[in-house]
Amino acid sequence: MARTVWDSTLGKKTVMAVSGLIMLLYLVVHMIGNLKIFFGAGEFDHYAHWLRTVGEPFMHYEWTLWLVRIVLVAAVVAHAVSAYQLSRRDIRARPSKYVHKRPRASYATRTMRWGGVILGLFIVWHILDLTTGTVHPGFRPGHPYQNVVDTFSTWYGNVIYIVAMLALGLHVRHGFWSAAQTLGAGSRTRDRALKTVADVLALLLTAGFIAVPVGVMTGVVS
Amino acid sequence: MKLTLRVWRQKNADADGAMSTYEVDGISPDMSFLEMLDTLNEELILHGEDPVAFDHDCREGICGACSLVINGDAHGPERTTTCQLHMRSFEDGDTIDIEPWRASAFPVIKDLVVDRSAFDRIIQAGGYITAPTGAAPEAHATPVPKPDADFAFEHAECIGCGACVAACPNGAAMLFTSAKINHLNVLPQGAPERETRVLDMVAQMDEEGFGGCTLTGECATACPKGIPLMSITGMNKEWLRATRKVSKR
Known part of the structure; x- marks a missing residue:
């Protein structure tokens, strides 16, 4: 059964839709958590520490966090692998282009593939920057507030982050609605509502995430 | 009307094709697009040249034989079939690009004619119902709710021309296949093969x-x-439902 699902274009799309929705749910939680930075270093660092103790005493220290990480890595890998395989298939299915060119589809729709690649690269940088601190000069483990302020005090930190968040907004805008169609949840009466939810989600996520670097740049967060 | 046509010419499936430019004069705005091409072909034959091959049959917009990507649009600028597209949709002196459907599943046979038998094989895989032959059954024997009948009819309108594949940047046949599946899966007559139809x-x-x-x-x-x-x-909904149901068996 799993084999037939994975071999089918519709099955791969289903994998993309489900993994995409898992990541989207995480992003909403992540964005809300980030906004705590506007309430000072104490609250933000306390929240960051709490993320490691969630579920105690049932869960051991950091177990819940690692569980979430494992699910997220699985979702990213499943999403990327199916996207790669579907894209390869799509390009093979239309090898010769039309001589007469005309603009096709919306910007959000056309940028799904490259937008996805940008987001993938961003995730790698983001983890190396603020989780492991590998590419973060002067990284202080256990002091996320200071680390965030450091990152957004550099021009490249701001540029990478803001570009990625704009790409995220576009990706979510087409992705959320598409996932609903892939899972068969769309209908003519529900279409407007789904498109509105997609737009609102995209806007809120982009604005919510970008608020942090903007806060640092304007000195609201320091 | 006087027009400049840039037409895809390709001798056969194995040959390399290219756009060739032709001038046509004396085109009436009331001509259909195919009649305009007939005019071009008559001239080509008169000059001893190979006429442009293109698919056509009923010329009434119901058979799905005609194709052509006109100025980058499948079936041209109006929302209709190429045979029902009229030259009044163009201006005198226009340059019109005419290309075949492009998809690896629709290989070019000659000029503007592509092989659409892939669609036939999709239909053979499940685009039918099992019904006893003989006289037509009594019309009231199988009642169909009006909304279902409307839904089925909307999808039954598909003429299998392949414009969806030609227009899709991924060369996908999703719209064609979904029209056929929805048409039959909603009706009681199509119910016995509901799962196998969509999966196959x-x-x-x-x-x-x-x-x-x-x-x-x-x-x-x-x-x-x-x-x-x-x-x-x-x-997609039918496919997911069928996948769940079949895996339970």
Whole structure:
């Protein structure tokens, strides 16, 4: 059964839709958590520490966090692998282009593939920057507030982050609605509502995430 | 009207093709696009040249034989079939690009004619119902609710021309396949094969080398019969349902 699902274009799309929705749910939680930075270093660092103790005493220290990480890595890998395989298939299915060119589809729709690649690269940088601190000069483990302020005090930190968040907004805008169609949840009466939810989600996520670097740049967060 | 045509010429499936430029004069705005091409071909024959090969049959917009990507649009600028497109949709002196459907599952046979038998094989995989032959059954024997009948008819309008594949940036046949599946799956007559139909037709669609759906909506915009994009959503729903049901057996 799993084999037939994975071999089918519709099955791969289903994998993309489900993994995409898992990541989207995480992003909403992540964005809300980030906004705590506007309430000072104490609250933000306390929240960051709490993320490691969630579920105690049932869960051991950091177990819940690692569980979430494992699910997220699985979702990213499943999403990327199916996207790669579907894209390869799509390009093979239309090898010769039309001589007469005309603009096709919306910007959000056309940028799904490259937008996805940008987001993938961003995730790698983001983890190396603020989780492991590998590419973060002067990284202080256990002091996320200071680390965030450091990152957004550099021009490249701001540029990478803001570009990625704009790409995220576009990706979510087409992705959320598409996932609903892939899972068969769309209908003519529900279409407007789904498109509105997609737009609102995209806007809120982009604005919510970008608020942090903007806060640092304007000195609201320091 | 005087027009400049840039037409895809390709001797056969194995030959390399290219755009060739032709001038046609004396075109009436009331001519259909195919009659305009007939005029060009008559001239080509008169000059001893090979006429442009293109598909056509009923010329009434109901058979699905005619094709052509005109100025980048499947079936041209109006939402209809090429045979029902009239030259009044163009201006005197226009340059018109005419190309065949482009998809690896629709190989070019000659000039503007492509092999669409992949569609036939998708139909063979499940686009039918099992019914005893003989006289037509009594009409009231199988009642169909009006909304279901309307839904089935909307999808039954698909004439299988392949404009959806031609317009899709991924060369996908999702709209065609979904129209056929939705048409039959909603009706009581199609119920016995409801699961196998969607699974087999989707598998055949993949087998033929069509691409996947990225929901750009190009197919539904190009469709001369107005099959809605939501048709694909319906197919996805049927496919997921059938996958669950079959795995339980």
